[in-house]
Amino acid sequence: MRFDIFYEEFITKAGYKMLLEGLKNTAIIAVFALLIGLVIGSVIVLVKISPFNNWLFKILKVIGDIYVALFRGTPIVVQLLLTHYVLFPLMDINLEPVVEGVITFGMNSGAYISEIMRGGILSIDKGQMEAGRSVGLSYMQTMMKIVLPQAIKNILPTLGNEFIALIKETSVVSFITVIDIYKAFQSIANSTYEYIVPYLMLALVYLVLVIIITMLIKLLEKRLRASDKR
Amino acid sequence: MIEIKGIYKNFGKLQVLKGVSCNIEKGEKVVIVGPSGSGKSTMLRCMNLLEIPTYGEVWLEGKILTPVDPYLHKDIITKSKTFKQLAEKERSENSGLTDEEISSKIIAEIKKNDLLKKYEGREFAKAVKELYKSNYIKTNLARRKMGMVFQHFNLFNNLTILDNLTLAPVKLKIKTKEQAEEKAMQLLKRIGLEDKAKEYPSKLSGGQKQRVAIVRALAMEPDVMLFDEPTSALDPEMVGEVLSLMKELAEEGMTMVVVTHEMGFAREVASRVLFMDGGIIKEENNPKEFFTAPKDERLKEFLSKIL
Ligand SMILES: Nc1ncnc2c1ncn2[C@@H]1O[C@H](COP(=O)(O)OP(=O)(O)OP(=O)(O)O)[C@@H](O)[C@H]1O
Ligand SMILES: [Mg+2]
Numbered sequence: 341m342r343f344d345i346f347y348e349e350f351i352t353k354a355g356y357k358m359l360l361e362g363l364k365n366t367a368i369i370a371v372f373a374l375l376i377g378l379v380i381g382s383v384i385v386l387v388k389i390s391p392f393n394n395w396l397f398k399i400l401k402v403i404g405d406i407y408v409a410l411f412r413g414t415p416i417v418v419q420l421l422l423t424h425y426v427l428f429p430l431m432d433i434n435l436e437p438v439v440e441g442v443i444t445f446g447m448n449s450g451a452y453i454s455e456i457m458r459g460g461i462l463s464i465d466k467g468q469m470e471a472g473r474s475v476g477l478s479y480m481q482t483m484m485k486i487v488l489p490q491a492i493k494n495i496l497p498t499l500g501n502e503f504i505a506l507i508k509e510t511s512v513v514s515f516i517t518v519i520d521i522y523k524a525f526q527s528i529a530n531s532t533y534e535y536i537v538p539y540l541m542l543a544l545v546y547l548v549l550v551i552i553i554t555m556l557i558k559l560l561e562k563r564l565r566a567s568d569k570r
Numbered sequence: 571m572i573e574i575k576g577i578y579k580n581f582g583k584l585q586v587l588k589g590v591s592c593n594i595e596k597g598e599k600v601v602i603v604g605p606s607g608s609g610k611s612t613m614l615r616c617m618n619l620l621e622i623p624t625y626g627e628v629w630l631e632g633k634i635l636t637p638v639d640p641y642l643h644k645d646i647i648t649k650s651k652t653f654k655q656l657a658e659k660e661r662s663e664n665s666g667l668t669d670e671e672i673s674s675k676i677i678a679e680i681k682k683n684d685l686l687k688k689y690e691g692r693e694f695a696k697a698v699k700e701l702y703k704s705n706y707i708k709t710n711l712a713r714r715k716m717g718m719v720f721q722h723f724n725l726f727n728n729l730t731i732l733d734n735l736t737l738a739p740v741k742l743k744i745k746t747k748e749q750a751e752e753k754a755m756q757l758l759k760r761i762g763l764e765d766k767a768k769e770y771p772s773k774l775s776g777g778q779k780q781r782v783a784i785v786r787a788l789a790m791e792p793d794v795m796l797f798d799e800p801t802s803a804l805d806p807e808m809v810g811e812v813l814s815l816m817k818e819l820a821e822e823g824m825t826m827v828v829v830t831h832e833m834g835f836a837r838e839v840a841s842r843v844l845f846m847d848g849g850i851i852k853e854e855n856n857p858k859e860f861f862t863a864p865k866d867e868r869l870k871e872f873l874s875k876i877l
Contacts (some may be wrong), residue, residue: 470620471724471783473740475790476714485737489728 341479346537349528359545362524368550369441370511375545376446381453382488384408388454389461391479411451417512418443449506450522456502460495461487475531478566493564497546500557504550511546521545571596571825572617572716577626579612586612587623588849594794601857602838604846610829613846614798617827618716627838630715631793633707637754638698639688644741646697647677650690656680677768684868690737714742716786723779725771731758731782732767735789751791757785761815777808781824788798792823803831833877837861845869 349355350402375419384404411419423444428435433452435443464487470481492499525545532538571593579587586609594600602610615621617628619635627642628635640646649651656676660667667675680686689695693769726734735754739745745753758764761781763774771779780800787795797816801809809853813835820839830836836843836857843860845868853866861877864870 425763439674457851465724467720467724469727471718471720471726472738473620474618474716474718474720475712475787476710476742478710481741485741486726495726509730527801 341535345532345534346528346541349532350469354489355524355528356529358519358524359521361519362521363545365438365441365513365518365520366507366510368438368517369445369510370503372448372504373440373506374499376442376482377449377453378380378499380450381457384450384454385457385461386483387460402513408451409447416445416448416509417515418518419448420512433508437513437516437518441510441518442514445510447508449502453499456495456498457491460491465491468501496564497557498562499556500561503557504553507549508512508546571598571631572827572877573629574613574617574623575627575629577613577616577623579609579621579626582625586849587616589679589850590626590846590851591853592640592844594795594825594827595822596825596839599820599828599839599841600844601840601846602827602829602846603831603833603872603876604834604844604852608846609849611798614796614829617796618713618718620718622668622797629705629706630712632705632711634702634705635707635709635712638702640694640698641681642682642686642842643697643701644673644677646694646701647680647686648673649697650680650692652680652684652685652687652690653677654691656685657735687813704780714738714744715791715793717784717790719780719783719787719795719797719800720801722761723776723783723803723851725774725779725783725786727771730765730768730770731774734782735772735786739789744790754785757788758782761766761785774809776804777811780804780812782809784815784819788819793829795819797826797828797830799829799831801830833861845872847872 347405350359384407387397387400387404420441423440424437428440429435437439454504464536469479469488470491477485510520513520514526521559522542525542529538573591574590575588577587578585590609590613591602592613602613604610614620616623619628622871623636625641626636627639638646640650653676656679657672660672660676664672723735725731726737729737732751732754732821735757736745736747736750738748739753740747744750755764755767758767761784763778763782766774766778767780771782771792774782784795784800800816801812804812809832813832816826816828816835817839826839828835839855840857842854843857844851845860845864846867847866847868853864853869861873864873
């Protein structure tokens with residue numbers, strides 16, 4: 341184990357800049373993917389659990405099922421490779437690799453989040469929807485104002501886990517040439533032939549990141565629970 | 571005010587309502603009693619379409635809420651292909667009968683054996699559509715006129731008490747936020763809970779929750795109030811406060827339909843008591859006759875158990 345070699349490369353030769361770049365990309369991808377995932381997940385779940393049964397919704401429900409099956413049925417690396425090397429080139433779309441990462445991870449987590457949200461919504465007492473309908477609110481109005489807010493609060497811990505999973509999974513974006521935390525340490529390892537310290541540091545950075553986020557989520561939950569008891 | 575006509579309700583294979591008809595006049599207080607599982611809640615929920623009847627119609631103030639049930643309309647049945655064919659046949663085989671006799675005979679046969687098919691010709695379809703188009707009211711609009719109180723209160727858990735009362739009137743643009751809040755505070759004051767306006771439902775006792783649920787329905791200024799066992803989930807000491815609020819409403823002339831096991835309330839407040847058993851209304855009468863001189867055997871048995 342040679343700390344001096346690592347130190348030389350990381351500090352003196354400014355390898356930390358790459359780490360900062362990597363952290364930034366990891367954060368961008370995880371945060372925006374979560375936001376996109378929430379939007380996509382909500383849309384899918386609203387279609388899936390909607391009581392409407394006309395042909396339009398029947399088709400939409402099938403599309404939703406296929407979407408979820410596709411994104412849950414293939415590894416995220418494969419999805420990334422397909423987006424970067426197959427889909428976007430075929431469609432003549434030229435985007436920054438980070439943006440491609442955001443899109444792919446967002447669509448992927450949309451599939452997972454839709455399932456999480458489904459559980460959350462089904463856990464809300466049917467009486468809440470009935471009460472909303474009985475005062476004349478529409479299904480959508482009751483869903484948005486009454487059911488979803490309660491469901492989202494219930495699934496917040498699970499969404500937190502999804503976010504943590506996202507952070508960890510971003511470690512594969514280097515497959516499509518994005519510089520992330522992994523890439524930063526790998527390049528140090530490759531240029532110094534000293535592997536032990538960089539990869540230990542890599543693990544440490546992820547661990548610290550996840551611990552910090554876990555604490556933030558706990559704090560948020562506590563806040564929410566406190567607001568409950570106002 | 572509310573008219574339900576020939577309602578059937580099936581849940582899959584289970585027949586819960588088997589032909590219920592009932593007319594609730596303005597100002598009436600109708601109490602529905604009956605053994606567990608007899609279909610009382612289902613009947614009540616059919617009135618505001620929380621359950622959609624399998625057959626039959628629900629009318630509110632002269633407007634139809636459900637699809638048209640052709641079996642309930644003789645003039646529509648006579649426009650069907652099935653009717654025309656049967657009438658033709660009858661006429662050739664049985665020329666002794668008048669047209670009117672033939673008509674009523676065949677209508678009875680069609681009703682009895684569910685003979686109407688999905689497509690009964692253009693004239694029939696047009697008659698159904700016309701009846702509907704000239705009389706329908708949208709479900710959400712109809713529900714505004716019918717307040718509903720549930721056994722388990724169903725207050726909106728994510729909203730304050732005040733917001734529970736103002737959400738619908740504001741969201742449906744019936745009132746401005748200020749108007750709705752003013753009205754809500756009046757209502758809360760009436761039940762002595764104005765100091766709880768900013769609290770969440772989890773902070774209230776069962777009796778308080780149910781009284782808030784009642785005024786939440788009143789905030790929509792409904793024409794009729796439906797109650798489904800409003801005191802069944804309450805601790806005994808809280809039943810009184812809810813019943814007395816309901817009595818107040820009754821005295822003010824509110825039209826009420828109440829499913830309850832509180833026979834004292836029925837006796838005191840009801841203008842009519844219905845006994846449901848096995849998915850039909852077995853007996854109905856004014857409370858005095860209902861309790862002192864029941865005719866139906868099942869009702870006698872029911873009363874002897876409960877009183
Ligand atoms: N959504 C539903 N799906 C399937 N079965 C149902 C549904 N709602 C009610 N039932 C069944 O219909 C029957 C009548 O139910 P209902 O709730 O109308 O009875 P009730 O007279 O109100 O009884 P209780 O006094 O117990 O409230 C019961 O056997 C019940 O299990
Ligand atoms: Mg019931």
